[in-house]
Amino acid sequence: MPYDHRNTTPPGLYSVKMRSLLEDLNRLHCHNRCMIGSGGGSVGYLAHGTATDYMYDVVRVPMAFTFEIYGDGEASSRDCFKMFNPTDLATYNRVLSDWSAAFFTIFKVAPKHIDDVSSQVTVSSPKKWESMDDYLEGYLMERSSRYGKKMEVLDLGMQEIRTYFRLFLLSFVLLMFMFCSRISKSKSLRPSMPSISL
Known part of the structure; x- marks a missing residue:
């Protein structure tokens, strides 16, 4: 305290x-x-x-x-x-x-x-203060998803995780594409050095 x-x-x-x-x-x-x-x-x-x-x-x-x-x-x-x-x-x-x-x-x-x-x-x-126990009464049983369908909280959480994973995967693929295209572009622009024999 x-x-x-x-x-x-x-x-x-x-x-x-x-x-x-x-x-x-x-x-x-x-x-x-x-x-x-x-x-x-x-x-x-x-x-x-x-x-x-x-x-x-x-x-x-x-x-x-x-x-x-x-x-x-x-x-x-x-x-x-x-x-x-x-x-x-x-x-x-x-x-x-x-x-x-x-x-x-x-x-x-x-x-x-x-x-x-x-x-x-x-x-x-x-x-009036409300206990968390009363506030959460029934919270873990079922909730409506953003599509209006009732589902268990765990299922709703898994759905959200899948959505974020798909967005992450899409971002990753786009970044890799940009990175690889930049590397290939820089290789083609780099002047080649003639080999000099000693």
Whole structure:
């Protein structure tokens, strides 16, 4: 949660709700292994290079997070890859499973937390936040293609990929034709050097 570039968290109800959501995620999915707080203070270093502070303060995203998904406290500080990435299959699968579930929980629960705060704070143009789960309801089942035909999303994606591949192939053939014609043209224009015997 903000702030990544300072050792503080923002004041207000959104901050309280963010912390509450993170505590629930930590308990449900991370088995109380994760630190919770400002990215700049919790992990022991300022997290420059993230956009969390900008998203929260400037863009006004009500809940902005920076996650350090994995950390090996026993890894050498000279081995950056091992410090931040699981190196055995069992740990990799555990981290992937825990964090996938955590993100699905965020997408489902965060809008309710935001609505709770919005109902307590006077907002000039209140709007109801919709969870991604509700927004995507049925999205993966079927969509209309540009030709009006209903089809599975995977089929639609494959159709688009085939179209782009055909365009790429056509572009490639045209470029090769232009390149080859240029080479043959330059060979015919090059003056031939008479052979000189020594």
